[in-house]
Amino acid sequence: MSTEKKRYLVGIYAAAMTIMGMLVPVPILAQIAASFPDENIALVQMVIGVIPLFMALSAMLVSSLLAQHISKKITTIAGHCLLTVAGLSVYYFLHSSLVELLVGSALIGVGIGALQNSSDALIADYFEGKQRGFVMGIYSTFVALGGVLWVGLSGFLGAESWTQSYMAFYAMIPFIIIEIICLPKGELEPQRQVNVFANMPREVRIITLVSFVFILVFQLFSSNVSLIIASRGLGGVAEAAAATQVVSLAGIPAGLVVGSLFSRFKNLAMPLTWTVSLLGLVLTLLAPGFALVCVAGFLLSLGKETFLPLEGNFAAGNSAKEGRAFNLAIGMAGINAGMALSPLFFEAVSTPFGSSIESKFIIGIVICIAVIVFGCMHYRKLTPAQLAEMERLEQETGKH
Template sequence: MTVSSPLSPPVPLVTRLTLLFTATLTIMSGATIAPSLPAMQAHFAGLPNADVLVRLTVTVVGLAIAVSAPISGYVTDRIGRRPVLVVAMLLYALAGSSGLYAPDLTTLMLGRVFLGLAVGATTTAGSALVADLFAGEARARFLGLQSAFTSLGGVIFLPLGGLLAGVGWRAPFAVYLAALLIVPLALRLPRGETTGARSAEAAAERVPWRWVLPAYAVALGYMVVFYLMPTQLPYRLEGLGVAPAQVGFVMGISTLSGALAALWFSRRGGTRTPTLTAGLSILAMATGWTVVSLAPGAGWVVPGLMIGGAGAGLVTPNLTTFLAGLAPAHARGRVMSGLSASIFLGQFLSPLLARPFVRGDDVSHAFTAGAVFAALVGAALLVAGLRLAVRRAATAG
């Protein structure tokens, strides 16, 4: 069974499965340990600013990705996608599992930094290889499916992290060793495009930065708001009386909703109105986070997570498909690395920007602020998308 397009040869099933499994590593990087944050904070309570530092163990991964992704993109374009993926997966397993034996918070944080380097490389090389192997609607369909697998990884690893957090806050770090299972498959991937393989004419094709840079900005803003879920929601749920072992299951609702939305995107083969889609998606996330902020009980959080998760689930495949279509083949690694950097920089900034809105253990105001910001961004994109649609209709007429 293969997937193909008029512009690309058939892609073997094992290659597609490997790329889909690789996508689950992205959300694992933060989601796996999210349910153990309160217990980890209690363990390191004697340290100054322990509440912020513990949250940063999730989001420092994003900073490492944001800093290293451009380098990963350059290396990926120079030597090919497969070598970068294999090395990155080995580093992912080693650095990710370091929380099992790290003697202090500083060592643990260092392991998270190296994990970020690995995630940035796998995300960049994986996205670039998808853009190499697929074209047109086949690309949009696969990117939607890949995004769904990313979210489904959260559905699996968030509850698993919650269960392991009940054993001890270190236990969830063992899940990162699962990356070793994908390495043998990654060794069978095609090498992918490289700069040296391109003709001078193709290499001269320029990147349309006037469209690429705004997409990066949208990705950054979206992730600042979305990442309130893994960094703040455990505290919101704890305040509503939810046990730590159940936190992962409740949080998994958001990722499941996102997976279903991404599958819908995949079935449609993408969208012809990416700006409108981004606006509506971010407005849905704003609506969901409003419900979460106002919820009087844990049961009320669920519909908010479903709505917000569905909106978030459409943003990433929409942006990835849009940028993959714009990027020249010789620059795909660099363009996709910019998207990775924007997304994960948003992850890192999220708890820092939310900090002024946190009142002790009450994080509801952080969700309110995130909802307001998302509503403004979504409305601006909606207006821009409608204007573009009107212009196209006028031109076609």
Template sequence: MKNIKIKAAVLSQSFVVMAIMIASTVLANIAQSFPDASLTAIQMVMTFGMVASFPATLLAGVLGNHLNKKHIVLFALAIMLVGGLLPVFLHDKLMYIYASSLLIGVGQGTLMTTISNISTELFEGEERSQMYGMQTAFQNGGSVVMMMVAGMLAKNSWSKGYWTFGIILITMVIVLLWLPSEAVAPKREAAAAQDAPKAKVPVSVYMIGLLICLFCIGYATFSLNASLYIASMGLGDSATVALAMSLSTGAGVVGGFVFPAFFKVINRFVLSFACAVTAVGYLLLVISPSIVTVFLAAITAGIGFSLSIPLGIQAISETATPEQMSSSMGSYMAFTSVGAAASPLIINALAGMIPNADDSTVFLTSVVFLAILTVITIVWSIKTSTAKNASEPPVPE
């Protein structure tokens, strides 16, 4: 029973860790409240959280070696709760919503790192692997539930959608009661290891990180523009946006499960496939705007993302030494955060160069961007696969 309570405490954290996605369901409503704000200014509601999450992720890893992780989790949850509820009471200026996103991002980044560390410390062997899988399921499932709830609450007023962050209070109670403080206290060995010299990150890690960064620039177009696109095309309301984002997250679960099979068959070409399938989904929005194509684009985007991110981790495991692994993973996650945060700046700037732009222009821009990236990743896949095969010893006959 005790072990079940500990698992519940860990999984409850995973359930709320992607709460920042709540903002994606009300972006169109926020744009209507601030008609003088530019498209990029509205999208920064999402990107501010992504930007804040990155340094918090790195800092949480350091703090985990010196502070009790239960205290870190409670701090992260409290920051997310304060940030999430801020727009409920202060929503007449964009700066308040930006501040909300920054606080949510700090809490999210801190929580993501700490959850992984806690699972690594508390569970071993097959049980640990099972917990990793359950965390992914709860993370995606929690995202779906919260976006659906936010979509329903925001029907009359977009700021009411932020009441969904109140779910975090339940998580805080579960963590307080069931996560044992003594089990997640800092260990002297870990602190000593933290002070040890770090191995340099291999060049190959920077290369895969750059490719994933570029993919995230094109991929993030959907989450940043879905709400605005659905509203401008008259295809639905905040509940419709929540359903679309939920489909994307749900497809991501499926993509994560099938990644091992895909990688076994097509190896690193899986990144090319991810770029291509995401581009096809966005192309449908350009060719035939409808709620059906919105849902199809959501599904393809979710699949593309869930196939591409694990590839980077797989590539790092093949190229980095054990001493380089920690710094390599940190650098890799930095690339993904930068790509998502830079997406509105780059895609909007490129879309602005297209004459007679309309509401689907950003998706057309992403299609072209991802198509070019598909070609680049095919060349990269051929070269790296060839180099890998050449370095492997011949199989004895």
């Protein structure tokens, strides 16, 4: 790998470190709920859920309208600046009502969506094949390291007052400086001759839907971990922050094994990751103590964080260069929509069973099993587009 590409990766991985700034509200959710006791708990959970919803909308806007005219470096940095200002705004003044908090979360989501889509698309611009899969895997590792950083800061700063957790967004500033220095401009998306939705490959549509359903289930843990710890008498903000940090740590080994996992199992690696998350769901439902809750969260996150780069590589490998950034954004939109709608979905489907946390997890386990069965059937082989890309890269390697 050239020195220039290594510099690019420093900037891309700096951006990756900041994506999990979306986890800042997770350790303090029970305290936010206590501050607004008259609000429905599902609406309080949307303080977390609204972030990925607006991430999805922002990413689609960037990829469909801006990517043909503005460099990916500019959109990455602009999104990062918006994210920082939005988070600090919650600390200073957007915290006196739940509506203000939701507005702040929405702005944070817009910033992260622009940052994530553009930095992710930069990988597809400069890396191909196995190298792209490896780079995306390490990208997930840095996302996980960022999760440890932001959750740790949130738990430490918010120990006395939950609003102080949002001071963590001051730590975004050094990463913005690194991005300014190291990020490449990226390639402008080619002008499209057809509607982007009409040009979307069938496999991208399917993986988007599957990703949505899987993440819908995964998000059960993040949406409820603070409430689980409080209701089971296992601790408060510090313990919720510690559990979320353990969850974030799972991304480190996940990113390191993605390349070898795909090499051995190809597309079947995806349902394998969902099976690991299923074990985490079951353990969360049964865990009587804090340590087991942490182990459950680690397993859930290990599956999810291993799946994300596999999903991105799958979407990129099944896309033509024209519209690739949009297809990646659509895939991430499915993931982000699953995160956003999870609290509302499980509140609705669990209502006949009392809307308890336990009933939500049982429903989630059933859905996860269905997704695994579908994945084992559908992803037995590489797609024709993936096979064509592998053949092209082997021919190019042979020429050199």
